[in-house]
Amino acid sequence: MPSLTVGLPPPADRRAVFRQMNPLIQLIGFGLLAATGNIIGGFLITGSRATSQRLLRYLIALGAGFMLAAVFLEVIPEVALQWQGSLIIPMGLVLMGYLLIQFVEHTIAPHFHFGEETHSDEMMRRGVATTAVIALSVHTFFDGVAIASGLLTSFRLGLLLFIAILLHKIPEGFTVASIALASGRGNQAAMRATSLIAAATFAGIVLTFAVQPAVKLTLPFSAGVTLYVAASDLIPEVNRKGHKGADLGASLLVFAGAALFYLAHLMLHGALD
Ligand SMILES: [Zn+2]
Numbered sequence: 001m002p003s004l005t006v007g008l009p010p011p012a013d014r015r016a017v018f019r020q021m022n023p024l025i026q027l028i029g030f031g032l033l034a035a036t037g038n039i040i041g042g043f044l045i046t047g048s049r050a051t052s053q054r055l056l057r058y059l060i061a062l063g064a065g066f067m068l069a070a071v072f073l074e075v076i077p078e079v080a081l082q083w084q085g086s087l088i089i090p091m092g093l094v095l096m097g098y099l100l101i102q103f104v105e106h107t108i109a110p111h112f113h114f115g116e117e118t119h120s121d122e123m124m125r126r127g128v129a130t131t132a133v134i135a136l137s138v139h140t141f142f143d144g145v146a147i148a149s150g151l152l153t154s155f156r157l158g159l160l161l162f163i164a165i166l167l168h169k170i171p172e173g174f175t176v177a178s179i180a181l182a183s184g185r186g187n188q189a190a191m192r193a194t195s196l197i198a199a200a201t202f203a204g205i206v207l208t209f210a211v212q213p214a215v216k217l218t219l220p221f222s223a224g225v226t227l228y229v230a231a232s233d234l235i236p237e238v239n240r241k242g243h244k245g246a247d248l249g250a251s252l253l254v255f256a257g258a259a260l261f262y263l264a265h266l267m268l269h270g271a272l273d
């Protein structure tokens, strides 16, 4: 007599099935979702609907806290495990990843900051908007590298880095679209710029998959990039003072983001171990 318990396999088996899913399919899924975050951010600004600046700032704050905790509590311990002994090479890679973004976003590009671009005078200068968009696509390329490096290490690390990065993807799309608009270009150019940074995220994922044996190097390097984005792109935007002074709610959400990461970390360690 056939078993009556047809349908879903028991939970333990289901987890195993999930884990055995082709990593490329997981990567493509994460890549598409992250890229969609950029596009949604772009639509928010070109769609003429007034987006709450405060809401975006809250999302930036939450993302910053989550990313910081992900780097320090998940990625660096994993890197230390992989490298055992001398950490000078992997920590050097973290530093290089950090410095690369300082170089492209604030050395080559004459004007770039996260959040809505409101300095039209600056942006009208020839080439300023273009270099800002190119700088941001280098950064989003490494967002993709970080997600893929995490996923190639373990499903848990990949998922946590994916959530960390996804949280800043909408503000990121918003940022790039507002750069295009502030430089006097129209909505179409804004969506093109948004698509470019979304495509760069996806390219980072695919390229990392193509060079997977190098994951021991790409993981610490992309962690340096994530650290830069959290601490030096997002936090200054949280702290930027408006007419009414600093936003206490936003600042508190940085801590909430870190706590949220820890919660997600605990849940995933329980569910996926
Ligand atoms: Zn500006």
Ligand SMILES: [Zn+2]
Pocket: 139, 140, 143, 168, 172, 229
């Ligand atoms: Zn990013």
